[in-house]
Amino acid sequence: MHYMTQCVGDATNLPVIIGSFDFIGLGIFDSDPYLLGGQNWFTNQNNFYRQVRNFVIDMTQMPTSFAHGMHWQVAQATSLQNIVFNMIEGGEDNNQQGIFMDNGSANFMGDLIFNGGGIGMFVGNQQFVVRNVTFNNCQTAVFQNWGWMWVYKDLVFNNCGIGLDMSNGGSTQTVGSVIMQDSTFINTPLGVVTTFTNTSLPASGGTLTLDNVDFTGTEIAISYPNGTVILDGGAVVDSFLQGNAYSAYFRSEVINNKTCLEPFADRARLQNEVAPPPKSAVLLDENGRFVARAKPQYEGEPASVFVSVKSNGAVGDGLTDDTAAIQAIFDTATFDQIIYFDHGAYLISDTIQVPTYIRMTGELWPIVMIDGSAFPNESDPKVAWRVGNPGDVGRVEMTEMVFEIRGPAPGCIILEWNLAGEYPAAAGVYRLSFV
Numbered sequence: 521m522h523y524m525t526q527c528v529g530d531a532t533n534l535p536v537i538i539g540s541f542d543f544i545g546l547g548i549f550d551s552d553p554y555l556l557g558g559q560n561w562f563t564n565q566n567n568f569y570r571q572v573r574n575f576v577i578d579m580t581q582m583p584t585s586f587a588h589g590m591h592w593q594v595a596q597a598t599s600l601q602n603i604v605f606n607m608i609e610g611g612e613d614n615n616q617q618g619i620f621m622d623n624g625s626a627n628f629m630g631d632l633i634f635n636g637g638g639i640g641m642f643v644g645n646q647q648f649v650v651r652n653v654t655f656n657n658c659q660t661a662v663f664q665n666w667g668w669m670w671v672y673k674d675l676v677f678n679n680c681g682i683g684l685d686m687s688n689g690g691s692t693q694t695v696g697s698v699i700m701q702d703s704t705f706i707n708t709p710l711g712v713v714t715t716f717t718n719t720s721l722p723a724s725g726g727t728l729t730l731d732n733v734d735f736t737g738t739e740i741a742i743s744y745p746n747g748t749v750i751l752d753g754g755a756v757v758d759s760f761l762q763g764n765a766y767s768a769y770f771r772s773e774v775i776n777n778k779t780c781l782e783p784f785a786d787r788a789r790l791q792n793e794v795a796p797p798p799k800s801a802v803l804l805d806e807n808g809r810f811v812a813r814a815k816p817q818y819e820g821e822p823a824s825v826f827v828s829v830k831s832n833g834a835v836g837d838g839l840t841d842d843t844a845a846i847q848a849i850f851d852t853a854t855f856d857q858i859i860y861f862d863h864g865a866y867l868i869s870d871t872i873q874v875p876t877y878i879r880m881t882g883e884l885w886p887i888v889m890i891d892g893s894a895f896p897n898e899s900d901p902k903v904a905w906r907v908g909n910p911g912d913v914g915r916v917e918m919t920e921m922v923f924e925i926r927g928p929a930p931g932c933i934i935l936e937w938n939l940a941g942e943y944p945a946a947a948g949v950y951r952l953s954f955v
Contacts, residue, residue, distance in 0.1 A: 521551045521570050529574035531602060531819035536576040539589075543582055547591030547620060548879040551598075552663055560593065566624040567594045569885055569953075573601040573817070577618070584638070588620040592627075597885070597922075597953045600629035601815060607637030609657050612637035621645055622665070628951070629653075631814050639663045640680075644694075649673070651812055655680050661708075666694040674812060683708050683713040683738075686728065687715040687745045697727035697763070702809040706737040711753060713745055714762065727763035731796070732756070732809060743922050750791065757795035764789060805944065815950035816917055818858055818881065827853065836864025838889055838926075843868040853878055861886040861921060870893040874907040876914030876939060882921040885953065892929030901931045908939035917947045924955035 521527075527549065528534040539548050539778050546554065551570050553561045577589040589605045605618035616637040626647040633654045634640035640658040643666035651673040655661035661677050664670065664686040683705055686695040693715045714728060728742075735741040738753030742760075751760065765788045770781040775809070805811050830836055833845035846866060849856040853859055859880040865887040872888075890904045903921065907916055916939055923934050936953060941947035 521549070524569045524884060527573075527575070528571070528909040531574040531817050534574055534576045534602075534604065536578050538578040539580050539587065541583060541584040543587070547588040548577055548579075549589070550591045552591065552593040552624075560623075561752045564593055565595050565625040567624060568597045570598045571600075572603065573599070574603070576604045576606060578606045579616055579618075579637070580606055581610055582616065584614045584616055586606050587616045589618045590620070592619050592621045593624050594627055595625040596627070597951075598621045598627050599815075599951060600632065602631045602817070604633045604635070605637070605640070606635050607658075610659075610691075611637035611638075614659060619643065633657055634661070643667065643670075645670075646696075650675070652814060654678065655683075660685050664688065664695045664698060666696070667698060668696040669687050669699075670697070671699045671701070672703060673810070675700065676706065677708045677711075677737075678702070678706045681707045681710065683711045685713045686726075687713045689725075690715055690745075693725040696725060697729075699729045699731070699793040702733075702812075704734040704737070705753070708737055709739045710734050710743060711738045711740065712742045714742060714750070715745060721825055728760070729763075730757050730760035731759075732758060743838045751793070753771060757793060760793050762791045802944070811944040813945040813948065815919055816879070816881070818879075821858060825856060826858050828860050828862055828920055829866070830864065832863040834866055836862060836886070838865035838867060840867060841869050841891070843870050843872065844867040846872055850875055850878060855879065855915065865889045867891055867926070868904060871903050872905050874905065874916060876908050876912045876916065879915075879917040880921070881917075881919040885920060885922050887922045887924055890923070890929060890932060890934065892925050892927035893934065895929040895932035898930035901933050903933045903936040905934060906936045906938070908937070910938050912938055912939045913942050915942060917948065917950070918952060919950040920952075922953045922955060 534768040537548055549572055552567055555561060579587050579589055579901045607616040617639045618637055618639045619635045621643045628649050635656045638659050640655045640661045642665060643661045646668040649671045654676045656678045656740045658680045661680045661804040665688050686698055688694050688837045717847045734756045736755060740749050741753040742750040755938045766785045771784045773780050775783040803810055829849055832849050849859060855877040860884040863883045863886050865890045869891040895902050925932060939947050
């Protein structure tokens with residue numbers, strides 16, 4: 521997969537990609553192949569703009585000794601959505617893995633289903649968000665090889681052996697931090713495995729935050745690899761913390777014969793349930809979970825509702841000023857339409873005012889290119905893309921677009937968002953990139 525690659529299947533009838541028994545490769549989809557000598561095709565942290573969505577990846581004809589549905593070693597502006605991974609169920613030496621991820625930086629994945637396999641997701645990366653994922657009959661649902669700031673939300677572990685294994689590295693645990701939120705374990709004996717201790721780990725290792733996680737379907741919620749129980753299952757855990765707690769204060773220090781107050785902090789290790797943090801009611805759904813919504817794909821909409829900006833006056837060549845054309849399209853659009861930014865670079869030289877009821881989506885990361893010379897004054901900044909006005913309420917959806925600046929623009933505010941949704945998740949942005 522090269523830069524700007526999107527593999528998009530029919531969301532209303534998912535195409536099936538089947539791996540053969542004699543398949544050779546690291547993954548049916550490979551975002552970053554290994555070359556001779558162990559070097560990657562792309563630098564791990566500079567592996568941008570890739571997307572796969574709307575597929576069934578079938579590995580049931582592949583051997584259990586070695587098979588990966590996807591080698592997903594990626595970085596910013598990449599995503600996986602609406603994918604089903606079918607693997608062989610059971611077997612003592614089942615090494616099938618739905619996703620194998622060994623490196624990279626910052627990504628998103630959601631609306632995934634993993635059926636069977638030795639490991640649903642074998643993941644190592646940083647700054648990830650994963651939501652709305654179901655694991656059915658996986659021996660281990662998630663093996664966290666390493667990670668910093670992984671957020672898992674709305675996960676369902678159904679009839680798996682282990683839910684999340686973050687114990688890699690033993691006493692030198694390689695997993696920095698994991699958050700699991702609004703998730704459920706069903707008929708899964710062991711929820712989370714961790715190697716956290718109070719003495720031997722580095723200061724950054726083994727941080728685990730659980731927020732509203734239902735362990736009623738487990739015998740053991742959290743344990744060490746040797747089976748020692750940290751937290752029993754059979755209940756909903758409102759809030760659990762494992763990691764560092766800091767107490768900051770000032771202490772007296774004599775410096776150059778003068779007594780001074782110096783800031784200082786004591787570090788202690790926590791591993792227990794704690795009082796849950798307060799949550800604003802407007803952020804929660806009827807089940808007490810944080811409101812979340814999948815990125816719209818508009819798969820149920822007829823082609824007639826899409827309004828092409830190139831067919832309605834915009835040029836998108838990176839040279840022609842498209843400000844007036846885009847604003848005219850927005851001014852006449854209705855919410856039953858979807859403004860479609862054909863692939864291209866749309867130069868703007870003044871503020872685009874986005875109305876309070878509008879949907880827009882891009883084709884393969886179209887660019888809104890801001891002419892820097894039109895935004896020169898840092899003492900009097902000006903907005904390039906304004907959504908609503910202060911106090912407005914409405915519905916706005918923006919998906920799959922890039923904003924960048926051509927030349928210096930010290931007085932540019934790229935995006936100003938003023939709009940409150942008229943109901944939860946009625947207004948939002950999905951997969952925008954700012955360059």
